Amino acid sequence: MKSLKTIWLIAKNDMALELRRREVVLTILGFSTLVFIIFTFTLDIKTYESQKFVPGIFWSAIAFAYALGLNKRFASEIENGTFEGLLLAPISRDIIFIGKFLGNFCFLFISTLISLPITTILFNISLFRIESLLICLVISVGLSTLGTLFAIMTVRVRAKEIMLPLLFLPAISPLLLAGVESMSELTIGSNYSEFKTWISFAVAYDLLFFVISVFLFHYTVQE
Amino acid sequence: MIYRYQTKLLVSIFLASIYFFSVNVDPIVAETPEKKITNGFITNIVTNEENTTIISVTESDGKTSNLKINPETNIGIESVAGERWVSIFSEKPQESITRLKDQQSRLIVLTVVHDGESILSISNADKRDLELNLQYLFIVFMIAWIVFFAYIFYLSRRQNAINRDIKLLKSQPSYEKETK
Amino acid sequence: MNRSHFPFLLNTLTTISMVFAIWMVFLWVPTETNQGAVQRILYIHVPIAWGAMVSICIVAVASILYLHNRSAKWDRIAVSSAEAGAIFGSMMLFSGMMWARPVWGVFWTGEAKLVTTLILFLLFVAYLMFRNYFPEGIQQKKIAAVIGIIGAIDTPVIYFAANLWERAHPPLVTGPASDGDSLLSGSIELTLFVSAVAFSLLLFSLINLRYSVHKSEDAVNLFYRNSSIESNTL
Incomplete structure (x- = not known):
């Protein structure tokens, strides 16, 4: 019970910081919207073919933007020394990780939810369905699990702007596939049963990497 | 040192592969009295x-x-x-x-x-563009062996440099004491 | 067996088996009727791909052992194996493309195995880049071990996903052998096996060579650090 409270406190702290600075959500939203706008005229996507391209554009823009946002997020924590402070506190490393994960997950989930209507408007495609929430949820969980782990790992690297995407994007590629496939089923109006496999795959992926990340996290931070 | 032989041994593989390649007569390409x-x-x-x-x-x-x-x-x-x-x-x-x-x-x-x-x-x-296909075969084997050799060569150079260093250091009286 | 003779024995064995494998590939095995001469690329491509898979497994096992007992030996094995794996991975991609161009008509398709191997190669590259960019020390080794473990766990997951994805999109493969149902006869199998043994031995001797370089460098670095002599040679 106490650990749950600690997790909530860490996540709440991150969110309060985010509300004041608006670093991550604005980075993700700004970058992904730019990608969408660039693609609308460079690819010259017609309405009838948009369902073929849009899911791929959507998830790759989100993934790139998230890598950017995470970099910013942890760089400022290291600069101010707050992360070291957190590590010094008498809290288990697993709990710190879960707290950080929860914060990052909220940013990503909110950003994807805001990106959905933007995509709908720009590409003339219908994503307003309850299943969209489910897809965004399962994909966001996986992205933020590995994203948090890798961002903490690479924050001290000299070339972290390239290092984080290089680790992050190949590792999450199965999840991106799941997101793209289920969303493209959604855009052509299929039922949930059509992309059930992908959702259950994504859930299994989330669980697997969540357990592994929690288990491996304490090796990645200094003692 | 064993590493002196290493490069030679592997160069011999390289030469052997080129030899075999040049000797190799593809049965489909070659027109013999039987084929x-x-x-x-x-x-x-x-x-x-x-x-x-x-x-x-x-x-x-x-x-x-x-x-x-x-x-x-x-x-x-x-x-x-x-x-x-x-x-x-x-x-x-x-x-x-x-x-x-x-x-x-x-x-x-x-x-x-x-x-x-x-x-x-x-x-x-x-x-069945056999001429072209032979080119592909040749390119693959050439490049693969060149890459493996470049890597082995690079590693043996590094090893030689470090061996020289170690020899130099061992001649210094402080070596035994410092590495303990 | 004397320890100092091990590298020599390994290298000799590699050389002999490699020459034998090359003899089998070029002279002994008959040309496959379906694909012609270009099919001989498979005798180098498949063993190299196998070597890349073996090296990611070695990286993962060595990483787990490193995190478990913190011995520098396992870290050295992991790095050496990752370097050899990156070389094998790049050669695997290259030879695969060179085979696919005449047989499938394209260099690259979005096929499950291709996507998986490309990502595997990227993971090796990321691992090695990380080691280069991170300040040296225990922290670097531990994080690199974590990357190695995640990479090894991720590889089969990626393959599974790519397979699932491929079933939704049948790969667009053109060319004469698009079916790929050629007859894998006994002599082809045997040649492939001998070649796989030879390339596995090559992998082990590359790892061994890299390992000994790494070990000597560590010893020299330790000396310089202890005696605080600035080194210009390293």
């Missing part, structure tokens, strides 16, 4: 009383040769859909003949490898 190549389309397919199938292949200059299909003839041909079908004649004689007749009706150019009498293999000719 002749005919490119043409099938004009006739007959099965006589002794249950042997004879195919008439007409080349582009109008020359027609009658060739016998053996039980062990290799067949690799494409259907209309572009699907490739591979078999040995004795395994599916009936289907082979049906498919060859299909080729005949569509006037597809086939490459027939034969010894003047019976056919060793019969396959679609158009994509």
Whole structure:
């Protein structure tokens, strides 16, 4: 019970910081919207073919933007020394990780939810369905699990702007596939049963990497 | 030092591979008295009383040769859909003949490898660009070996440099004390 | 067996088996009727791909053992194996493309195995880049071990996903052998096996060579650090 409270406190702290600075959500939203706008005229996507391209554009823009946002997020924590402070506190490393994960997950989930209507408007495609929430949820969980782990790992690297995407994007590629496939089923109006496999795959992926990340996290931070 | 031999040993593999490559004579490319190549389309397919199938292949200059299909003839041909079908004649004689007749009706150019009498293999000719394929084979083996050698060479240079360093350091009196 | 003779024995064995494998590939095995001469690329491509898979497994096992007992030996094995794996991975991609161009008609398609191997190669590259960019020390080794473990767990997951994805999109493969149902006869199998043994031995001797370089460098670095002599040679 106490650990749950600690997790909530860490996540709440991150969110309060985010509300004041608006670093991550604005980075993700700004970058992904730019990608969408660039693609609308460079690819010259017609309405009838948009369902073929849009899911791929959507998830790759989100993934790139998230890598950017995470970099910013942890760089400022290291600069101010707050992360070291957190590590010094008498809290288990697993709990710190879960707290950080929860914060990052909220940013990503909110950003994807805001990106959905933007995509709908720009590409003339219908994503307003309850299943969209489910897809965004399962994909966001996986992205933020590995994203948090890798961002903490690479924050001290000299070339972290390239290092984080290089680790992050190949590792999450199965999840991106799941997101793209289920969303493209959604855009052509299929039922949930059509992309059930992908959702259950994504859930299994989330669980697997969540357990592994929690288990491996304490090796990645200094003692 | 063993590492002195290392490079030499591996250079010998390299030379051996080039040697084997240059010696290697591809059986399909080489036209020997036992193996002749005919490119043409099938004009006739007959099965006589002794249950042997004879195919008439007409080349582009109008020359027609009658060739016998053996039980062990290799067949690799494409259907209309572009699907490739591979078999040995004795395994599916009936289907082979049906498919060859299909080729005949569509006037597809086939490459027939034969010894003047019976056919060793019969396959679609158009994509069998053997000259080009040999180039690919050559490039792959060349580049692969060059990369492996470059890596081994680089590592042995590094090892030699570090060995020199170690020798230098060992001559210093402080070495024993410091590494403990 | 004397320890100092081990590298020599390994290298000799590698050389002999490699020469034998090359003899089998070029002279002994008959040309496959379906694909012609270009099929001989598979005798180098498949063993190299196998070597890349073996090296990611070695990286993962060595990483787990490193995190478990913190011995520098396992870290050295992991790095050496990752370097050899990156070389094998790049050669695997290259030879695969060179085979696919004449046979499939394209250098690259979005096929499950291709996507998986490309990502595997990227993971090796990321691992090695990380080691180069991170300040040296225990922290670097531990994080690199974590990357190695995640990479090894991720590889089969990626393959599974790519397979699932491929079933939704049948790969657009053109060319004569698009079916790929050639007859894998006994002699082809045997040649492939001998070649796989030879390339596995090559992998082990590369790892061994890299390991000994790494070990000597560590010893020299330790000396310089202890005696605080600035080194210009390293």
